[in-house]
Each structure stands twice: as C-alpha cells, then as structure tokens.
Amino acid sequence: xxxxxxxxxxxxxxxxxxxxxxxxxxxxxxxxxxxxxxxxxxxxxxxxxxxxxxxxxxxxxxxxxxxxxxxxxxxxxxxxxxxxxxxxxxxxxxxxxxxxxxxxxxxxxxxxxxxxxxxxxxxxxxxxxxxxxxxxxxxxxxxxxxxxxxxxxxxxxxxxxxxxxxxxxxxxxxxxxxxxxxxxxxxxxxxxxxxxxxxx
Numbered sequence: 001x002x003x004x005x006x007x008x009x010x011x012x013x014x015x016x017x018x019x020x021x022x023x024x025x026x027x028x029x030x031x032x033x034x035x036x037x038x039x040x041x042x043x044x045x046x047x048x049x050x051x052x053x054x055x056x057x058x059x060x061x062x063x064x065x066x067x068x069x070x071x072x073x074x075x076x077x078x079x080x081x082x083x084x085x086x087x088x089x090x091x092x093x094x095x096x097x098x099x100x101x102x103x104x105x106x107x108x109x110x111x112x113x114x115x116x117x118x119x120x121x122x123x124x125x126x127x128x129x130x131x132x133x134x135x136x137x138x139x140x141x142x143x144x145x146x147x148x149x150x151x152x153x154x155x156x157x158x159x160x161x162x163x164x165x166x167x168x169x170x171x172x173x174x175x176x177x178x179x180x181x182x183x184x185x186x187x188x189x190x191x192x193x194x195x196x197x198x199x200x
Contacts (some may be wrong), residue, residue: 034192053190056183061086064197071160071197073152076190087159095153097194099187102147107188109195110153144172146181150187152194
C-alpha cells in the first residue's frame with residue numbers, strides 16, 4: 001500500500017512540473033497583439049502614417065499618411081495570439097464615409113453627392129423656426145445604442161465597404177455613458193478626416 005502511494009505522488013509531482021514548464025513557456029513567449037502588432041502591420045508599408053486612430057475596444061486601427069496620400073485599416077486581435085493585419089488604400093480610392101448608429105445614418109459624406117446629414121445650417125437673414133416639444137421625464141430610460149459603426153466606401157471591387165465598429169459588442173451602451181461619448185468622438189474625428197480627403 002505504501003509503494004502505491006509513493007508511485008502515485010511521484011506521478012503527480014512529475015505531471016505538476018511538466019504543467020509548470022508549459023505554462024512558463026507560454027507566458028514568456030512574445031505576442032504580436034495590441035499596439036505593437038499594429039505598428040508591425042503598418043511597417044510593411046513604406047509610409048510613416050503619423051495620424052493613427054484606434055477604436056475604443058482596440059479591434060481596429062485607422063492610419064493616415066497625407067504625404068503618401070494613403071489610408072491604412074488594420075485589424076487587431078487584442079488578447080489573442082493572431083498577428084495584426086493591415087490593408088492600405090490610396091486617397092483616390094475613397095468614395096465616402098458614414099457614421100451609423102442603430103442602423104440610422106448620423107453623418108455621411110461622399111465624392112458624388114457631398115451630402116451631410118449632420119445638423120442643418122441656417123443662412124444669414126433666414127427666419128428661424130421653432131418647434132415646441134413636451135419635456136421628457138427623467139424616469140424614461142435613455143435609448144440603448146447597440147451599434148456605432150464607421151463605414152468607409154472604396155472604389156475597389158474586392159472591398160467596396162469597410163465597416164469599423166466603435167462600440168464593443170458586449171453590452172449595449174446608452175447615450176449618457178462615457179464609453180459611448182468617447183466612441184462617438186473618435187468616430188467623428190475619423191469621419192472629419194475622411195471628409196477633408198473626399199472634399200479635396
């Protein structure tokens with residue numbers, strides 16, 4: 001009986017040592033994820049990309065190089081061992097962009113129409129019209145935002161549209177959340193840069 005216990009503890013000890021060695025190896029291995037992976041993916045192109053935007057959930061990277069007239073969109077894999085990848089587009093290939101919230105377009109710009117659905121501008125001397133609405137009580141919950149996406153349109157047959165989510169897919173956000181405000185601000189900054197490119 002004593003010999004069986006000795007062998008059992010010997011096998012248990014060896015298996016624990018092997019498990020510790022495997023864990024140490026996996027933890028010490030360098031991973032190509034996150035910002036360093038994005039830098040590595042962009043280094044494949046011979047451009048500088050001084051303007052970089054990373055989505056709040058760190059799943060996508062948008063980089064602009066005005067001198068080289070190029071835009072790169074990177075797909076990151078935070079927390080995963082997959083390497084980051086990036087695709088480069090020239091400014092001439094950009095047809096337009098729009099910000100979509102819960103399947104509704106918040107703002108849109110394109111080379112052909114140059115239509116923007118942002119807040120209307122009033123002309124000087126034009127009569128202002130006012131609408132009176134009832135006050136909304138505080139007890140009504142704010143609208144849930146399940147989607148906040150920047151769509152960029154290209155003149156490419158392979159990839160005509162790239163959709164970049166700016167809200168993490170976990171839980172819906174509300175318009176009063178700081179996470180939503182930060183995501184919307186980041187999407188608007190990228191959208192404004194694309195508006196400048198399309199309008200040039």
